Amino acid sequence: MTDDSKISAEPCAATEEAVETAGEKDFKGLDDASKFLAGREEITWTEEEERQVLRKIDRWLLPLMFFSGLIVYMDSQAYGSSAIFGMIQDLKLFTVVSTDPLVTETSRYSWGSSITSFGSISSQYLLLLLAQKLPLGKYAGAVILYSGFFAILMVAVKNFAGVMVVRFLYGFQVVGTPVNIIITAMWWKTEEQALRVAIWFAGAPFGALVGQAFSYGAVQMGGAFRDSPWKWIYILIGSTSMAYAIVYILLFPDSPMKGRFLTDRERHIAVLRVRSNNTGIQTRQWKMYQVWDAFTDPQTWLLTIIKFAIAFANTCFANFAGLILTSLGIGTLEAITLLMPASAIMIVSMLLAGYVVRRFNQNRTLVACAFLIPSIVGYSLLWKISRQGRPALLGGLYCSVTFYGAYIQSVSLVSSNVAGHTKKTTVNAIIGTIAYVGAIAGPFAFKGEEAPRAYPTGMITVLIMLVIVFVCFVLLMFHYKRQNRLKEKYLAENPATGTAEEMAFLDLTDRENPHFRYAL
DSSP states (O other): OOHHHHHHHTHHHHHHHHHHHHHTTOOTTSOHHHHHHTTOOOOOOOHHHHHHHHHHHHHHHHHHHHHHHHHHHHHHHHHHHHHTTTHHHHTTOOEEEEETTEEEEOHHHHHHHHHHHHHHHHHHHHHHHHHHHSOHHHHHHHHHHHHHHHHHHGGGOOSHHHHHHHHHHHGGGGGHHHHHHHHHHHHSOHHHHHHHHHHHHTHHHHHHHHHHHHHHHHTTOOGGGTTOTHHHHHHHHHHHHHHHHHHHHHHOOSSGGGOTTSOHHHHHHHHHHTGGGOSOSOOOSOOHHHHHHHHHOHHHHHHHHHHHHHHHHHHHHHHHHHHHHHHTTOOHHHHHHHHHHHHHHHHHHHHHHHHHHHHHTOOHHHHHHHHHHHHHHHHHHHHHSOTTOHHHHHHHHHHGGGHHHHHHHHHHHHHHHOOSHHHHHHHHHHHHHHHHHHHHHGGGGSOGGGGGGTOHHHHHHHHHHHHHHHHHHHHHHHHHHHHHHHHHHHHHHOTTSOOHHHHTTSOOOTTTOTTOOOOO
């Protein structure tokens, strides 16, 4: 028997113990759904009833999740927008290399961008462990409130040291994305998740688009900050975030068992319909063996490499796209306008990638590879085309952002293919932590002295990263296929193994549960 098969054999004893424990009404270590279902009779429902429950879940949760992504991304991209409206000069985020001719470098600005990721790295796992213990809806709302507060606080910053402190603490808010991944697995079936992830994650590029519009209007407000128009960007975006956070906290349910917008029967259906995911809903007990499972799972590291490279590319675009355009002699307001189509292409890429997977039942890893190809071509153009070839450069810039369609698939794979609540928390923390290392490294590939040539070193570096992502998706596809074959073989050889229904809410990991099937 292979090592993988040995892992799959473990649930037999675990299931017997867990079922016995549940029978004694001691739910410690089991999924919260087990407690909810205890004493309830099994029910059946029609396809139309399930469609009605799904519609209610979609109508209630997806807008809230979408706008949370929009709001928080508006906060995060404000740093890049503020850079071209005087923030670098006001906060002395540059140093003079020579005075004759005048040459400056912007490593301080790059550090201000990267320090956020240091905050994310230092806080990620502890904040996710806290999320495992607390009501997730309220926790996610508190993250939005925190984000808005630190956006407004940027207005009070006076120098580079202040930027570093505020931006470091601001980095804590990125826990919102892994929390949303966990929420997605709670509410939607595996085959529904890719499209739903695409919808709520599309809030981020919409946030970039809306944030650019906010920035365009904010810098023309004049008034108290006429000479520092970038401050209006933070004031408007930060206050909007804090107001929305209150709405989110009041409306977003903590789990399907507590969805007040559903009837009791609909809550029952909402819980049972996701049982087939074999990923559970929420378990509040931390389990050390699941941490080990996370660290020894090959998919963890392939997904981590993917997220590292995509975070690298994302940070580069968010913080340097505007500077790339202005380095070509384009005015600041025109640069903001020209970035808007790129944000629109991000949105289309995300939604189209999710739609293709759901509508045509397509392999997620192959869809991801398809959306990476235009980005690879785009960065090749940005790297090689002459600086005078403005139409080709803009074409390269707009093609370069289709990789967000692949990013959506990586997020949905984490949601669908990682089971066991402590393992989910750990995998999300590993992926998030290493991804923020990519976000830290990204800006430093863009050397200030290369600005007149539109940063060729940065372009070739991002290009290499996207090729690596392509290879990792191919490897993931073969890994998942192999694991599914091993599970089928194990069940065929061990027909006495517990049923899928018995194991669904026992908080087993994806490798423990022989009934778990990886989504490709």
